[in-house]
Amino acid sequence: MQYSRRQFLIRGAGAGLSVALAPSLLAACGGSGGNTLDLNTVSLVQRFPKEVLTPGRIRLPMSLGNTEGIVTTQSGVKIPESLRFVVSDLDGNALFEDDFVVQAHITDVPQPYWPLVVDLKEPGTYIISLSGFDAAGAAFQVKDASEVAIPTVGSPLPPIDTPTTQNARGITPICTRKPEPCPLHDVNLRDALTMGKPVVYLLGTPAYCQTGTCTPALDALLSAHGSFGDRAIFIHAEVYTDTTATVSAPAVTAHKMTFEPALFITDATGKLVERLDAIFDSSEVLEALRLNGIS
Numbered sequence: 001m002q003y004s005r006r007q008f009l010i011r012g013a014g015a016g017l018s019v020a021l022a023p024s025l026l027a028a029c030g031g032s033g034g035n036t037l038d039l040n041t042v043s044l045v046q047r048f049p050k051e052v053l054t055p056g057r058i059r060l061p062m063s064l065g066n067t068e069g070i071v072t073t074q075s076g077v078k079i080p081e082s083l084r085f086v087v088s089d090l091d092g093n094a095l096f097e098d099d100f101v102v103q104a105h106i107t108d109v110p111q112p113y114w115p116l117v118v119d120l121k122e123p124g125t126y127i128i129s130l131s132g133f134d135a136a137g138a139a140f141q142v143k144d145a146s147e148v149a150i151p152t153v154g155s156p157l158p159p160i161d162t163p164t165t166q167n168a169r170g171i172t173p174i175c176t177r178k179p180e181p182c183p184l185h186d187v188n189l190r191d192a193l194t195m196g197k198p199v200v201y202l203l204g205t206p207a208y209c210q211t212g213t214c215t216p217a218l219d220a221l222l223s224a225h226g227s228f229g230d231r232a233i234f235i236h237a238e239v240y241t242d243t244t245a246t247v248s249a250p251a252v253t254a255h256k257m258t259f260e261p262a263l264f265i266t267d268a269t270g271k272l273v274e275r276l277d278a279i280f281d282s283s284e285v286l287e288a289l290r291l292n293g294i295s
Contacts, residue, residue: 035076036078037077037080039080039083039130040135042064042071042135043065044129044135045065046062046138047279049258049277050140051141051143052143052150052152052277053143054142054145055142055144056120056121058118059117059276060140061113061280062113062114062115063112063113063114064080064112072111073106079104081103082103083102084101084102084131085101086100086128089126090139100117102114105284108219108281108282109213109281115280115284123143126139126141127139128140150258151275154271157201157264157270159270160190160251161190162190162237163237165186167188169250171238172242176207178206178207182236183222184221184234189201189237193266198231198266198268198292199235200224200225200233200234201263202218202221202235202237202263202264203237203239203251203260203261204260205240205260208240211278213278216281219282224286224289227286228295238251262277262278265292273292
């Protein structure tokens with residue numbers, strides 16, 4: 001397969017930009033204090049759901065792991081400011097001429113992550129590796145969009161009913177954010193998709209999120225809502241029906257979701273133009289909105 005030459009640097013929290021930059025200009029290591037992390041001994045931890053990737057622009061957030069688990073800012077090691085990734089086929093052939101140099105996202109999330117973004121045109125199985133180190137690569141699969149059950153970029157976001165302050169639709173509470181519910185429950189998603197504005201829709205539960213990423217995701221959305229609330233319709237929906245956190249909310253089953261959180265961004269016609277999966281911070285949310293004309 002042939003792919004056009006492409007190189008990305010996703011700048012860290014607070015930068016809000018995607019920039020192409022020569023690898024020689026990037027700092028090799030930094031972050032919080034501690035011992036230097038030996039990248040020959042780490043494992044790559046995939047922070048994205050494996051069964052929902054489709055051809056096109058693919059976001060692949062990665063964390064680092066060691067014998068104690070996922071490396072955090074409290075692990076007593078120096079977090080690399082940037083990492084170099086190689087994407088290859090199953091035979092080990094690199095698919096891009098240049099390494100992908102990706103900046104760490106540290107400040108808004110429980111574990112640092114590096115959001116690698118690639119453009120893959122064909123379904124298949126691929127390998128992500130750290131360039132220049134012995135750490136084992138991580139395999140991921142890209143499927144044809146027809147094989148993916150959840151809403152995919154390029155398709156209309158299915159119109160479903162979400163709980164609002166006027167109609168909870170059996171969800172109690174409609175928002176588990178503490179100490180106060182978030183203000184993103186005024187408009188039903190079904191109605192929002194008919195209003196001729198972009199829709200920014202977060203599916204996640206701050207109180208019961210298994211990965212600890214839902215609260216930062218909602219905080220990121222609230223920050224964006226404070227800046228651009230008149231340019232799009234912002235909606236949050238919980239993933240459970242009540243505080244037992246045992247029964248999935250209708251939004252989860254209707255969209256056939258298998259993970260959380262997920263952020264869906266549509267254009268003014270209701271077509272899905274961006275989906276952020278599993279882990280993202282305020283800088284990525286703001287950049288996604290900017291790239292899709294919401295700023």
